[in-house]
Amino acid sequence: MTAPVPAFSSPDEWEASGVRLEVDGEFAVVTLCHPQRRNAQTPAMWRALAGVGRELPAAVRVVLLRAEGVSFSAGLDRAMFSPEGIPGEPGFLALAGSSDQDLDASIAAFQEAFSWWRRPDVITIAAVQGHAVGAGFQLALACDLRICAEDVQFAMRETSLGLVPDLTGTKPLTDLVGYARALEICATGRWVFAKEAAELGLANLVVPAGELEAAARDLAAPLLAAPRNAVIETKALLLGAGARSYQEQVAAERAAQARRLRDLAGIGD
Template sequence: MSEYVRLETTGQLAVVTLDNPDRRNAQTPATWRDLAGIGRSLPGDVRVVLLRAEGTSFSAGLDRRLFPGGGGVPGEPALTDLAERDDADVDAAIAVFQEAFTWWRRPDLVSIAAVQGHAVGAGFQLALACDLRVCADDVQFAMLETQLGLVPDLAGTKPLVDLVGHARALEICLTGRRIGAAEAAALGIATSVVPRADLDTAALALANALTAAPRNAVVETKALLAGATTRSYDEQRAAEREAQTRRLKDLLGAGE
């Protein structure tokens, strides 16, 4: 990992920290390689992953040095470099970038983002990548890609629509406006809102609470809820019965 992303594991909890506060935790492909690598290498006994950030902002999004005229980041492709590749190469490059945003919702994990200050563009999408978001009362979400002539492409559009609905997601993305803590809570983007000074404590308390239930029950419940949006009422009832049958047999056989 780079000096700007840290991983600490304690038993069933892994804490991932964005640690480049001087640049408001702006992201580069190196950030995404680090995050993807963490997802691939997590110990099997980790049940909860807490994503947090040092400094005043969670993440200001893509490092502006990668934009035209920004001066570039040594060793990293600028947006102009990507544009010069053929379509298949661009698709492949973005797919690699997206790996940093896709593992947080693995069925065997529950992920929490502790979000303060600005969570903009790629920062907003990284927060959306997690299952839950504990937000400080100073949080400012914004999806600025469309304002810059781009689209949100880091796996953030699906969770955003799932949380707020199509019309509201469209308005948020096309205007690029800021969403404060109260609105984020009302829309369901923020799972909870706490004073800035209490953010780390509140997020850690939630992480600890999530490890209290038996792991198999948590995995089954997460899968059951994840599928609820695409199943009919009767299909969901059937899925509940199937999941409970597995749990009962597991409890009887394992003596949990």
């Protein structure tokens, strides 16, 4: 059995693991802050990201995910593949030797760092520059919106390492670019540069690198200006649209609009 992994609850511990959280009222900024390692991802970073999601103040409406340095995230820390692993962390060899239940639980814990970005009460924006590889690509895909620098380079390299993308990235990628293109991107591990990212819908906007954060904040401003409950209802409608039939979707629209009208009129349930 693999040893239980401690959960980080302290912002200082988060930052030591490469994640910094700053909150200004309804706006929060999450920064990947290990630029010297090109923000390579580790289980400690994933625990920190999951901790941010769990402890995000309820008042926050928009979260900007950004990264220091030349790369958004170069993907997994390759030490995870070594027999020694990362000190204090279970490496892939140790994970492979655990029971089915423990292995599933370990991967589920990793996925928590990626899954909260699409919850309906917040809008999340990734500002992506340089390399966004593997886990880095999936972290960008975890967000609702992506503003990309002109030097962005996406790649899904898990398959070339004998793995699969398992950090929640396969559904948003397929939703954005379609099955055939998603399969090609994942199975070949090729680079997707800024122009193609915009054409495929991976990037909502491409800007010069020096304008990246300003463009992301410019997008955040009207999101913060819109009535919160209307944004929440709209996001929920759109997130669920793919799983509903046409008639189910229009019924969901009616129900959401009824809630909005009654809320605006001050009429309770």
